[in-house]
Amino acid sequence: MTAPSVSHPAHSGKAADPADWTAADLLDGYARRQISPVEVVEAVIARIDAYEPKLQALYAFDPDGALRDARASEDRWMRGAALPLDGIPGTIKENIATRGTPVPLGTAARPLVPAPADAPPAARLREDGVVILAKTTMPDYGMLSSGLSSFHPLARNPWDLSKNPGGSSAGAGAAAAAGYGPFHVGTDIGGSIRLPAAWCGVFGLKPSFGRVPIDPPYYGRVAGPMTRTVHDAALMMRSLVRPDVRDTMSLPFQDLPWLDLDIDIRGLRIGVMMEAGVGIALDPEVRACVERAARLFAEAGAEIVAIEPFVTREMLDGLDDFWRQRAWMDIGALSEDQRARVLPYILKWAEGGKSLTGAQVYSGMNQMLAMRQAAVEATKDVDFMLSPVAPVVAYQAELASPIHDPEEPFEHIGYTVAFNMSDQPAASVNAGFTASGLPIGLQIVGRRFDDVGVMRLAHAWEGMRGEQRDWPKL
Incomplete structure (x- = not known):
C-alpha cells in the first residue's frame, strides 16, 4: 500500500495529511489499498510528537504498541x-480502563495499579480493530470542566493554547x-463530553443512559464518542453499543441504524431553550450563534417552539451537595499524605460534604429525580431541543471552572446536567x-432513547451551518 497523492484541504474530501482523514475515508482508503494503517498511525504519531508538548492531552502514549497493532491491521x-x-x-x-494501564482518575492521590482488563468501551473498539494510541487526560476524579489535574500536566485547547x-x-x-x-471516547455525568466538544469545536455525543455499556456504572454517567464528524461518531456507536454483562444498568441491546443519518427537517417540532434558568449569564456571541441555528432550522421547514428554563437553584445546589458528599466519601477515606496530593480546589470542594446531614444528602440526591422529571416534561411536546452547550466559551487554561470558586462549582452546567438525569x-x-476564533457549541437534545435521531439532526446541521474554519495547526 502506498499513500495517495491528495491535496484537498481539511473539511473538503480527504485531507493532505493522513492524520486528518476521517475514519470513513480511512476505511475507504484501506479497502482500495491507497494507504495502509501503518502509514496512518505513523502520521498520527508524528502529529502527536509535534503537538503534544504544547497540548498535553495524552496519558500512557504507546507508539510502539500502536505500530505493532497497525502492522497486524495491515496484514x-x-x-x-x-x-x-x-x-x-x-x-x-x-x-475507562485499558488492560495493563493504571487508572489514576486524574488525581495524584490514587495508587498506580495496572488495570486487569479493558472496560467495555475499550474492549468493543479493540475487538473491531481500532488502534489505541493512548489514554487522554482528565481532572481529579472527573469533577471539573477543565484540564486541571494534580496528576496529569495541564491540558490546553488547540484553538488557543491560553484557553481550557x-x-x-x-x-x-x-x-x-x-x-x-x-476516534476518541469520553465520559459524561453532567456535561463532560459536551463541554469539551463545544469548546474544542468537535462533535460529542452523550448517549442515552445505558446505551453504551460502561464499568463501573453510576447514576447519569455515560461513555460516548468525540470526533470531528457525526458520521465518524456513528461508526463508533455501532461498536460501542454491543452488550457487556459488567454494566448492570445498561439498556437492552438494539441493532439501531447508526449510519442512516438522513432526516427530513420539514415538519419537525424543535424547541429552543436560550436560558438555562440558573448560573452564569449567557454570552452574547453564544446567544447569537444558537439563534442563527434556530433560524436556519426554521428556514429548512422546522417549527420552532420556545422552551422555558426548568433547572432551578434548588436542583443545582442539591446535586452539588450530593456530589460533594460522594467525593468526600472517597477523599475523606485517604490518609493525610494522600489527601495532600489531591488538587486543592477539589479538596476544598469535597470538604464541603463533611458536615452535611443525612437529610441534606438525601434531599440532594432527590434533586436528580426532580431534574429528570422537569427535563422530560419540558421537552415532551417537541421532537428535539436546541440550546447552548455552555453559557460561555473556553476560559483560561489554569482555572478549574469559569468562576474558579469551589463554592460555586457548577454555574456553567445548567444547560447540560439535567439530560444526564x-x-x-x-x-x-x-x-x-x-470574533476571536473560539468555537461555540450547539446542544441538540432528543427524546429519551432517540440517539439516532439526535445524530441525524446533528448531521443535518453539519450540512446547514456553512463553511468551517480549518482545524488548528500548532
Whole structure:
C-alpha cells in the first residue's frame, strides 16, 4: 500500500495529511489499498510528537504498541480479513480502563495499579480493530470542566493554547480537534463530553443512559464518542453499543441504524431553550450563534417552539451537595499524605460534604429525580431541543471552572446536567466561532432513547451551518 497523492484541504474530501482523514475515508482508503494503517498511525504519531508538548492531552502514549497493532491491521486488510474498524487510530479517556494501564482518575492521590482488563468501551473498539494510541487526560476524579489535574500536566485547547479544552474529557476534546486520530471516547455525568466538544469545536455525543455499556456504572454517567464528524461518531456507536454483562444498568441491546443519518427537517417540532434558568449569564456571541441555528432550522421547514428554563437553584445546589458528599466519601477515606496530593480546589470542594446531614444528602440526591422529571416534561411536546452547550466559551487554561470558586462549582452546567438525569441523548456540534476564533457549541437534545435521531439532526446541521474554519495547526 502506498499513500495517495491528495491535496484537498481539511473539511473538503480527504485531507493532505493522513492524520486528518476521517475514519470513513480511512476505511475507504484501506479497502482500495491507497494507504495502509501503518502509514496512518505513523502520521498520527508524528502529529502527536509535534503537538503534544504544547497540548498535553495524552496519558500512557504507546507508539510502539500502536505500530505493532497497525502492522497486524495491515496484514488483515491484505488477507481480506479486516475487522469493522480495522486500523483506525483512537484514544480512550483515562478513567475507562485499558488492560495493563493504571487508572489514576486524574488525581495524584490514587495508587498506580495496572488495570486487569479493558472496560467495555475499550474492549468493543479493540475487538473491531481500532488502534489505541493512548489514554487522554482528565481532572481529579472527573469533577471539573477543565484540564486541571494534580496528576496529569495541564491540558490546553488547540484553538488557543491560553484557553481550557473543557472537561472532564479534557484530553479527548483537545486530541480530537488536534487530529490525534479520528476516534476518541469520553465520559459524561453532567456535561463532560459536551463541554469539551463545544469548546474544542468537535462533535460529542452523550448517549442515552445505558446505551453504551460502561464499568463501573453510576447514576447519569455515560461513555460516548468525540470526533470531528457525526458520521465518524456513528461508526463508533455501532461498536460501542454491543452488550457487556459488567454494566448492570445498561439498556437492552438494539441493532439501531447508526449510519442512516438522513432526516427530513420539514415538519419537525424543535424547541429552543436560550436560558438555562440558573448560573452564569449567557454570552452574547453564544446567544447569537444558537439563534442563527434556530433560524436556519426554521428556514429548512422546522417549527420552532420556545422552551422555558426548568433547572432551578434548588436542583443545582442539591446535586452539588450530593456530589460533594460522594467525593468526600472517597477523599475523606485517604490518609493525610494522600489527601495532600489531591488538587486543592477539589479538596476544598469535597470538604464541603463533611458536615452535611443525612437529610441534606438525601434531599440532594432527590434533586436528580426532580431534574429528570422537569427535563422530560419540558421537552415532551417537541421532537428535539436546541440550546447552548455552555453559557460561555473556553476560559483560561489554569482555572478549574469559569468562576474558579469551589463554592460555586457548577454555574456553567445548567444547560447540560439535567439530560444526564433524564436519560435523554444530547450532543454538542460546532455552531460557529467567536470574533476571536473560539468555537461555540450547539446542544441538540432528543427524546429519551432517540440517539439516532439526535445524530441525524446533528448531521443535518453539519450540512446547514456553512463553511468551517480549518482545524488548528500548532
